[in-house]
Amino acid sequence: MNNPTAKITINEKSYDCPIIQGTLGDKAIDITKLRTNSGYITLDEGFANTGACKSAITFIDGEQGKLWYRGIPIEVLAENSTFIETAYLIIYGDLPTRKQMSAFSQKVLRNASLHEGMMHFFDGGFPFTAHPMAILSSLLNSVGCYYPNMVTNHREQDLEHFDDAAALLLSKVRTIAAMAYRMKNGLPLIYPKRDLGYSQNFLHMMFTEPYHEYYPHDDITKALDLVLLLHADHEQNCSTSTVRMVASSGANLFASVSAGVCALWGPLHGGANQQVIQMLEEIHRSGDDGTKFIESAKAGKAKLMGFGHRLYKTYDPRAKILRAAAERVLQIVKLKDPLLDIAQRLEEKARSDSYFVDRNLYPNVDFYSGIILKAIGMPTDMFTVMFAIGRMPGWIAHWQEVASQVKGKINRPRQIYVGHDLRDYVKMRYREGEIPTDYETDEHKSFGGGSSENASAKA
Ligand code: ACO
Numbered sequence: 001m002n003n004p005t006a007k008i009t010i011n012e013k014s015y016d017c018p019i020i021q022g023t024l025g026d027k028a029i030d031i032t033k034l035r036t037n038s039g040y041i042t043l044d045e046g047f048a049n050t051g052a053c054k055s056a057i058t059f060i061d062g063e064q065g066k067l068w069y070r071g072i073p074i075e076v077l078a079e080n081s082t083f084i085e086t087a088y089l090i091i092y093g094d095l096p097t098r099k100q101m102s103a104f105s106q107k108v109l110r111n112a113s114l115h116e117g118m119m120h121f122f123d124g125g126f127p128f129t130a131h132p133m134a135i136l137s138s139l140l141n142s143v144g145c146y147y148p149n150m151v152t153n154h155r156e157q158d159l160e161h162f163d164d165a166a167a168l169l170l171s172k173v174r175t176i177a178a179m180a181y182r183m184k185n186g187l188p189l190i191y192p193k194r195d196l197g198y199s200q201n202f203l204h205m206m207f208t209e210p211y212h213e214y215y216p217h218d219d220i221t222k223a224l225d226l227v228l229l230l231h232a233d234h235e236q237n238c239s240t241s242t243v244r245m246v247a248s249s250g251a252n253l254f255a256s257v258s259a260g261v262c263a264l265w266g267p268l269h270g271g272a273n274q275q276v277i278q279m280l281e282e283i284h285r286s287g288d289d290g291t292k293f294i295e296s297a298k299a300g301k302a303k304l305m306g307f308g309h310r311l312y313k314t315y316d317p318r319a320k321i322l323r324a325a326a327e328r329v330l331q332i333v334k335l336k337d338p339l340l341d342i343a344q345r346l347e348e349k350a351r352s353d354s355y356f357v358d359r360n361l362y363p364n365v366d367f368y369s370g371i372i373l374k375a376i377g378m379p380t381d382m383f384t385v386m387f388a389i390g391r392m393p394g395w396i397a398h399w400q401e402v403a404s405q406v407k408g409k410i411n412r413p414r415q416i417y418v419g420h421d422l423r424d425y426v427k428m429r430y431r432e433g434e435i436p437t438d439y440e441t442d443e444h445k446s447f448g449g450g451s452s453e454n455a456s457a458k459a
Contacts (some may be wrong), residue, residue, distance in 0.1 A: 058090075063313050078226060083232065113175065136261050140258040165253050173388065174202045178206045202224070204216075239270065239395070240394055247402040275305040276305045277370040283342050284342055293346065306363055306364055307356070
């Protein structure tokens with residue numbers, strides 16, 4: 001049987017384009033040769049309908065609310081796995097054996113501390129006002145400088161050290177994050193401990209004092225681990241696409257994930273978790289029960305942060321898990337957070353309002369994660385940093401997928417140019433109003449010779 005093709009007809013001429021099918025029925029039209037054959041490109045601002053790559057890491061069915069890491073549903077992983085085991089799954093493609101898991105955990109543990117040279121960054125290297133995402137992005141790139149064998153920018157050589165670089169980044173991202181928080185708050189820096197698990201070690205570095213060791217409740221550690229696990233990958237989102245874009249140029253893993261942090265920072269992406277809490281606090285302060293806010297969102301005057309998703313047209317499965325986890329965590333810390341009530345009320349109102357229903361707007365991962373992080377004691381400006389720690393396995397796996405492609409191409413989209421037609425370069429004095437003499441008329445402009453309005457102004 002012939003391979004299936006799609007016919008694209010432009011001005012009565014047809015062009016055959018191959019049809020590509022994914023393992024689970026995703027379908028795409030391969031338009032790679034369309035411009036060569038027809039002179040046309042496709043235009044899809046925001047890439048809402050553009051596949052940028054083939055990937056074997058994460059599957060999402062946004063209509064049915066499915067999210068699978070390497071074939072395993074997120075609900076199953078949330079119930080049975082840990083962040084570090086899930087990180088292994090995402091990076092290496094399969095669940096680890098006991099031996100593999102032990103070796104991987106040990107490697108992550110051994111890499112927890114930072115090179116002493118890096119500690120100077122926390123001693124006046126950044127102002128106290130620096131956002132921890134700025135610190136994180138800078139230091140993830142800088143960390144590579146201490147391991148020159150891992151940052152050669154030659155794919156084969158960088159890949160030879162991939163296992164070490166992956167464990168190192170997974171581990172150090174958490175140490176950098178905790179130290180950024182302590183530096184910003186004028187607190188003494190706390191070193192990681194050898195006998196603590198991943199999330200417990202992070203909480204230790206965040207909250208221990210030299211005179212008071214912090215021992216988190218097991219359920220708090222589990223809640224944090226769950227938040228990280230649920231963020232571990234999400235296929236071609238804005239930050240992961242950024243990592244892949246940078247990686248496609250041959251850039252090393254450290255530079256690529258550092259760029260991912262910058263993309264994640266924006267309020268329409270990872271920055272939304274911080275904005276959700278700020279929105280809930282504002283609603284609480286104003287005495288609104290959510291009704292006024294919903295009305296202003298419908299009128300386009302505000303955005304219901306933590307709602308809506310490019311892919312999910314039903315409930316984001318991560319939000320469902322986090323909503324239940326938020327209730328559990330608040331019981332553990334014996335807190336009655338009014339923000340959870342407001343969030344649940346907003347959700348109820350939105351889900352019965354045609355504005356949100358017609359647009360398929362449901363809570364996304366950021367809607368309830370902030371309530372958990374707040375209950376754990378995490379300051380709001382660390383929320384997006386928590387997202388970055390969680391997303392690290394995904395970024396690492398996507399970098400490797402790109403770097404391992406034998407005939408990998410640099411990512412380089414095209415555009416439709418809508419700027420000026422060809423025009424003259426007019427020298428500064430004539431731009432300032434000096435009228436050229438007849439002798440100067442040709443000399444006052446340089447190169448271009450186009451349709452230029454300058455040329456006619458001079459005439
Ligand atoms: N509140 C109110 N209206 C919304 C919201 C919202 N949160 N999200 C989308 N809409 C409306 C839009 O105004 C638009 O309405 P219109 O058709 O009348 O113009 C319609 O729904 C479609 O929205 P788009 O912005 O076109 O959808 P897009 O897929 O481009 O954006 C996004 C998705 C960015 C997530 C958007 O829903 C949003 O801004 N949400 C709030 C921010 C947020 O929570 N971001 C986190 C996303 S998850 C993540 O990155 C981890």
